[in-house]
Amino acid sequence: MIEVSVENFELEVMQASMDTPVLVDFWAPWCGPCKVIGPLLEQLEEDYHGRFKLVKINSDDEQQISQAFGIKSLPTCILLKQGRPVDGFMGALPQGQIKAFLDKHLPSIEELTALEDAQEAQALLEEGDAQAAMVKLQEALALNPANDDARFDYAKLLILEGDLELAQEVLAPALAQIPRPLRFEALSHWLACLQFVQTDPHGQWSQAQFEAHLQSNKRDFDVRLARARCWVASGEMPQAMDELLEIIMRDKTWSEEIARKLYVAILELMTPPPAKEAQTKSDTSEGGIALTTQVTQHDDPRLELISKYRRRLSSALN
Numbered sequence: 001m002i003e004v005s006v007e008n009f010e011l012e013v014m015q016a017s018m019d020t021p022v023l024v025d026f027w028a029p030w031c032g033p034c035k036v037i038g039p040l041l042e043q044l045e046e047d048y049h050g051r052f053k054l055v056k057i058n059s060d061d062e063q064q065i066s067q068a069f070g071i072k073s074l075p076t077c078i079l080l081k082q083g084r085p086v087d088g089f090m091g092a093l094p095q096g097q098i099k100a101f102l103d104k105h106l107p108s109i110e111e112l113t114a115l116e117d118a119q120e121a122q123a124l125l126e127e128g129d130a131q132a133a134m135v136k137l138q139e140a141l142a143l144n145p146a147n148d149d150a151r152f153d154y155a156k157l158l159i160l161e162g163d164l165e166l167a168q169e170v171l172a173p174a175l176a177q178i179p180r181p182l183r184f185e186a187l188s189h190w191l192a193c194l195q196f197v198q199t200d201p202h203g204q205w206s207q208a209q210f211e212a213h214l215q216s217n218k219r220d221f222d223v224r225l226a227r228a229r230c231w232v233a234s235g236e237m238p239q240a241m242d243e244l245l246e247i248i249m250r251d252k253t254w255s256e257e258i259a260r261k262l263y264v265a266i267l268e269l270m271t272p273p274p275a276k277e278a279q280t281k282s283d284t285s286e287g288g289i290a291l292t293t294q295v296t297q298h299d300d301p302r303l304e305l306i307s308k309y310r311r312r313l314s315s316a317l318n
Helices: 007-020 032-047 065-067 095-105 109-125 130-143 149-160 164-175 184-199 209-214 221-233 237-250 254-270 302-317
Strands: 022-025 051-057 076-081 084-090 281-285 292-293
Touching: 007 022, 007 032, 022 032, 032 051, 032 095, 032 254, 076 095, 076 254, 084 095, 095 109, 109 130, 109 149, 149 184, 164 184, 184 221, 184 254, 209 221, 221 237, 221 254, 237 254, 237 302, 254 302
Parallel strands: 022 051
Antiparallel strands: 022 076, 076 084, 084 292, 281 292
16 A cells, blocks of 8 residues: 555556556545545455555545546545546445455456566567567466467467467467457468468569569459568568559459458558557546546557558548
């Protein structure tokens, strides 16, 4: 438990909630029920072994924060995750109800361990140790097979490291979902392109061979698709999309719209992961507490290129 003021609110609450859920207890020295619930919350923080972080805010001393959260009565508890409030309750609830509230929102021990493994994997990747990162992601997925983030990161890393067969196995459960998540669909197309250049004769063609063939037959869509797949396999995404547009503009529905599907997959592969920051978010908890927070979203130069190619696809389809 930590006392929070306006000076350390950003660090101890907003930033901390990006990694661990933060339960904010708004209280005041004159509040009798606050003295009842306070010790319960502190004991639960110990019992939950790091599954959430408890902070206390003296509502009298920190009226700026209280007003920002719309606090109208004490005690009021608000849970934040990923930089924004997600739920809350008012009054000195009994311990059983508080535990039910926490259990509804907090990760299980297995999920928490898997998350820690995934975070360690990210740190290892930043250090350049891809093999150790893969071990951590494999452990995270074994602990929680429903962890799509770990599955995605593991499959992506396997593709980057060239283990295409294992990547296909790891992707299979995600690709069986209905509807199929776009990010896994995108990985599947990327994997298919890499497999294509290894197994199809066109995968060994030079760009000069592709150019000469298409000069004589611009409507050979199989060769255009092969060329686009080769571009994807070599990481030349804009060139791949330019080639796919040539197919889409001539025949939008050719081969079950494979050109459009691969184009969309490329856009997804190029899109940077969502920033932890988000735009202003306002909602209301089950207990009727207004939940509002505001943080900023940073520009990414890649987004302009993605936007340009989205417009080109829209123009070709219309």
